Amino acid sequence: MLVWTKSEVLQIGELPPGFQIYTVKDTIFTPSWLLRYRSELVGQKVIEKNRPNLLLVPRLDYFTRETLRWASSVEVPFAVILHGFESIETNSIVHQAKCIFCVSEAIAKNLPPSLQNKTIVVPNGVDTLRFSPGKPDQNVLKKYKLDIHSKGILNVGSWLAQKGQAFLLEAIAMLPPPPEGPELWLVGSGPEERKLRQAALRNKVYDRVKWLGSINDEDLVSVYRAAKFVVLSSFGQKLGELEGFGLPVLEAAACGIPAVVTNSGGLPEAVVHEKTGLVVEANNTKLLADAINYLWKNESLQFQYGLNAQNRVRENYTWDIVLQKLGREIRKAIQQSRLSEI
Numbered sequence: 001m002l003v004w005t006k007s008e009v010l011q012i013g014e015l016p017p018g019f020q021i022y023t024v025k026d027t028i029f030t031p032s033w034l035l036r037y038r039s040e041l042v043g044q045k046v047i048e049k050n051r052p053n054l055l056l057v058p059r060l061d062y063f064t065r066e067t068l069r070w071a072s073s074v075e076v077p078f079a080v081i082l083h084g085f086e087s088i089e090t091n092s093i094v095h096q097a098k099c100i101f102c103v104s105e106a107i108a109k110n111l112p113p114s115l116q117n118k119t120i121v122v123p124n125g126v127d128t129l130r131f132s133p134g135k136p137d138q139n140v141l142k143k144y145k146l147d148i149h150s151k152g153i154l155n156v157g158s159w160l161a162q163k164g165q166a167f168l169l170e171a172i173a174m175l176p177p178p179p180e181g182p183e184l185w186l187v188g189s190g191p192e193e194r195k196l197r198q199a200a201l202r203n204k205v206y207d208r209v210k211w212l213g214s215i216n217d218e219d220l221v222s223v224y225r226a227a228k229f230v231v232l233s234s235f236g237q238k239l240g241e242l243e244g245f246g247l248p249v250l251e252a253a254a255c256g257i258p259a260v261v262t263n264s265g266g267l268p269e270a271v272v273h274e275k276t277g278l279v280v281e282a283n284n285t286k287l288l289a290d291a292i293n294y295l296w297k298n299e300s301l302q303f304q305y306g307l308n309a310q311n312r313v314r315e316n317y318t319w320d321i322v323l324q325k326l327g328r329e330i331r332k333a334i335q336q337s338r339l340s341e342i
Contacts, residue, residue: 047071056330059083060094068093079330081122082107084244085265101326104245104266120329123269124247125322126313131254133310136222143219144212146226152183152210153292154227154257156220156248157234159190162241164233164262164282166192166199171233171289173203175296182296185210185227187220224255228302229295234264235282246270249277254313258305260291276309 047055047070055071055078057064071078072093079099085107094100095112100119102108108119141148157163165186175181186196186209200206215223224230230252236242242265249259249270261267262282271277278295280287295302315321 047074047076054079054098054330057081065093068096072096082244083124085110085242099330101329104269106242106266106269107244122326122329123317123322124245124250125319126247126250126254126317128254128313128318130217131221131224131251133256134225136226137219140219140222141226144210144215144223146185146210146223147183150179150183151226151228152178152185153260153296154185154187154223154230154252155232156187156230156251157232159186159188159192159196161192161195162234162236163188163190163192164235164264165196167235167283167285167288168231168233169196169199169203169205169209170285171292172205172208174285174289175293177208181208182228182292183208183210185212185223187212187215187223189214220251221255224252224257227252227257229257229277229305230259231288231292232259232261232267233282233288234262234267236264243267250313250317253306253309254317256306256310258295258302258309260288260295262288272308272312275305276312277305 047067055068055076057068057078057080060080060082068078068080077098078096079101080094080097081101081103082094083103095115098118100111100115101122102111102119103122103124105121108116108121111119138148146152155165155168157165159165168184172182172184184205197206197211200209212223230248232243232246232249234243245266246261246269249261249267252259253270253276259271259277261271261277261279263279264282268279271279273279278291280291295305
């Protein structure tokens with residue numbers, strides 16, 4: 001089995017006799033210029049060299065889509081992992097997959113009926129060695145000009161209209177200013193930045209927002225630990241705009257930080273309402289503001305939700321647990337002849 005990923009070999013347990021796991025870097029030397037400009041040729045060379053009995057693609061992008069088209073043309077069976085709804089609408093290659101792994105029930109339920117019989121839900125995983133409870137690095141907080149003694153609420157994600165940061169800014173405007181109310185920390189980047197800054201000015205909350213930009217994972221751990229809780233306010237109207245799952249919620253949870261989320265796509269699957277956080281109706285600024293205010297004022301609830309969230313991650317979402325499930329499902333799929341050509 002060829003695992004199409006630049007990461008380390010997936011540790012998914014024992015496979016049926018005759019199966020081997022490779023990664024791209026194990027199989028062929030790839031010049032960086034070729035990977036960047038003619039990536040589909042790399043895929044062809046890897047497949048021609050190994051003739052894998054199963055090609056597993058952890059994420060769909062231009063690189064892997066072109067490779068899958070080639071694999072299909074030479075009758076190499078493949079499985080894909082869908083992380084978002086956009087893959088359903090725009091990637092016809094998904095219909096040719098022998099097995100489809102979805103990171104949320106929401107994605108799986110929105111697949112066409114013709115694909116339901118080969119769909120399996122395997123959630124995202126979290127690196128709990130990196131994302132863990134603890135004190136934030138004070139140097140990191142100083143780097144991003146965050147007040148060491150006061151905490152804010154955190155939003156992590158691309159600055160896109162469907163991510164709902166504009167609604168979050170409106171919600172912040174309904175709350176009292178710091179210290180009675182929260183400061184908002186925005187992590188990310190994207191084409192909506194100018195509009196978001198304008199929205200902050202329009203709602204008279206610009207001085208309550210920290211625009212942190214893109215942050216590496218090492219720094220992000222400290223920012224998670226320093227936040228009171230995470231807020232994801234996605235509201236996508238179209239299928240391709242809905243949240244696939246909500247990885248920042250799990251990363252925060254692994255650090256012992258609860259979340260307030262909207263019921264967009266797979267987001268509610270990342271939060272157990274009134275146990276690890278709060279789930280509110282998408283595109284309803286008043287409900288979002290009320291939920292933020294409620295959790296902000298209840299520190300004991302923040303602690304309890306955060307502890308519950310951390311335990312939930314340890315029991316369900318560590319990479320060891322997720323990859324073991326992926327391995328079991330691959331073996332089951334083979335045994336049940338879902339991959340009938342193997």
